Amino acid sequence: MADKVKYTKEEAVRVDKLKEEVAVEREAKAKTIETTKEATEILKGVDGVRPANLTQNVYVDSGVDTYSQQGLTDLGIHLPIETTSQEEIQKILEKIEVAPATPVVNFNLNYDVELIPVPDINKIYSLTTVESNVWDKPIYEESVDEAGRFEEVHVLNNFISSLGGAFKISVSGVANTCFELGVFNQTDNKWYNWNEVSSTKTNKSGDTYMSTEHGIFNLGRTYLEGVIPGSGRKIVTVNIPPVSYETVYRIGFLRSGTVKPNAYWTANTDYASLLPMFDEVEKPGYVPTYKLTQLMRSSTTIKLGDSHLGSGNSDDELIINHTPGALLNTINKTKGKYSINLNISSRKNIQLNENVIGGVLDTTHLTLGDPAITTELLGVDLVASVNSEGVGNVTGTITLGKASLRHCEIHLNTSGIFLTDQDK
Numbered sequence: 365m366a367d368k369v370k371y372t373k374e375e376a377v378r379v380d381k382l383k384e385e386v387a388v389e390r391e392a393k394a395k396t397i398e399t400t401k402e403a404t405e406i407l408k409g410v411d412g413v414r415p416a417n418l419t420q421n422v423y424v425d426s427g428v429d430t431y432s433q434q435g436l437t438d439l440g441i442h443l444p445i446e447t448t449s450q451e452e453i454q455k456i457l458e459k460i461e462v463a464p465a466t467p468v469v470n471f472n473l474n475y476d477v478e479l480i481p482v483p484d485i486n487k488i489y490s491l492t493t494v495e496s497n498v499w500d501k502p503i504y505e506e507s508v509d510e511a512g513r514f515e516e517v518h519v520l521n522n523f524i525s526s527l528g529g530a531f532k533i534s535v536s537g538v539a540n541t542c543f544e545l546g547v548f549n550q551t552d553n554k555w556y557n558w559n560e561v562s563s564t565k566t567n568k569s570g571d572t573y574m575s576t577e578h579g580i581f582n583l584g585r586t587y588l589e590g591v592i593p594g595s596g597r598k599i600v601t602v603n604i605p606p607v608s609y610e611t612v613y614r615i616g617f618l619r620s621g622t623v624k625p626n627a628y629w630t631a632n633t634d635y636a637s638l639l640p641m642f643d644e645v646e647k648p649g650y651v652p653t654y655k656l657t658q659l660m661r662s663s664t665t666i667k668l669g670d671s672h673l674g675s676g677n678s679d680d681e682l683i684i685n686h687t688p689g690a691l692l693n694t695i696n697k698t699k700g701k702y703s704i705n706l707n708i709s710s711r712k713n714i715q716l717n718e719n720v721i722g723g724v725l726d727t728t729h730l731t732l733g734d735p736a737i738t739t740e741l742l743g744v745d746l747v748a749s750v751n752s753e754g755v756g757n758v759t760g761t762i763t764l765g766k767a768s769l770r771h772c773e774i775h776l777n778t779s780g781i782f783l784t785d786q787d788k
Contacts, residue, residue: 494532499656528604554581616640616653669775740765
């Protein structure tokens with residue numbers, strides 16, 4: 365007979381506690397087996413479909429179903445639920461390699477919907493010149509001095525000489541687009557004709573003959589019917605004739621329903637909204653035709669201004685002839701410096717104004733017009749005096765810069781330089 369094992373008081377307590385834990389574990393295992401049997405019986409009653417009643421212990425709190433055949437199949441375990449204990453299922457699950465979850469990435473997707481571009485057809489893009497500084501582009505805007513009234517505003521920046529010459533117009537657009545281009549002599553009311561023109565002329569001997577010319581201005585509306593080539597650019601030459609007076613030309617397109625030469629369909633030419641058009645209604649948004657100005661040779665006159673003393677002697681005026689806008693101070697011969705000797709006589713006794721100290725004059729003693737249309741004055745080196753015969757005189761040099769586009773005058777302020785006895 366085996367000897368009884370003797371325990372100390374503490375050991376006896378531990379043994380009793382272990383026995384209780386084993387009893388609890390056995391009871392839980394028995395309940396698990398019983399629950400599994402009940403679940404199996406239920407599954408048999410519903411043709412293998414998992415019941416949704418949570419009191420039947422088919423689902424666990426973790427959300428993993430280990431109490432039905434379908435639950436095991438979903439977990440990748442293909443053992444019969446009737447003979448597989450929860451401990452065995454737990455061991456199998458511990459051996460299954462769990463794939464790492466893909467991290468969730470949050471981002472904002474910003475995008476613009478871009479329409480597929482439709483190729484342009486029958487469209488003109490631009491009207492320019494190959495040469496620079498040929499014409500100006502007037503604008504149509506509200507007048508500053510009369511609210512609500514629109515008008516064409518033009519600042520003369522570009523021009524050609526009275527001798528005329530040839531220049532090239534460049535028209536760009538979609539290949540095969542037709543266009544109608546006009547060049548109008550606004551001064552003489554004539555249109556440029558690119559075709560051959562025959563006219564009767566008389567030679568020095570008085571004999572008449574027929575002359576055929578290309579590209580001249582004549583009465584009646586004429587214009588160029590052009591087509592944009594494959595390069596996208598059409599170059600058109602225009603010959604401007606010599607003139608003896610200032611002449612203004614206007615350049616633009618004509619909107620007459622030009623048709624693209626296609627045997628199957630037709631369409632009007634699309635001129636961009638910023639291109640100049642003849643015969644358009646002048647309203648806000650209207651684009652004036654381009655303006656080409658042909659200027660004559662210009663001059664600047666320097667003289668004594670009129671006053672109560674009388675005017676200076678006309679023979680003493682200094683007239684400087686120049687091309688419009690010439691930089692007179694860059695001319696090698698003069699460097700813009702011109703000598704003057706002006707005289708004025710009066711029936712009254714004249715003398716120097718007391719403000720003209722020592723007779724020395726400066727730019728304040730000259731009267732200038734609008735700087736935009738007057739030759740630039742760079743400086744003066746002038747002296748005023750009155751001789752023994754009572755004749756006033758201004759002599760010295762005056763230096764000029766950029767010349768005026770048209771004839772202008774620079775006056776010396778006679779009343780500010782000379783006085784009479786009655787003026788005191």
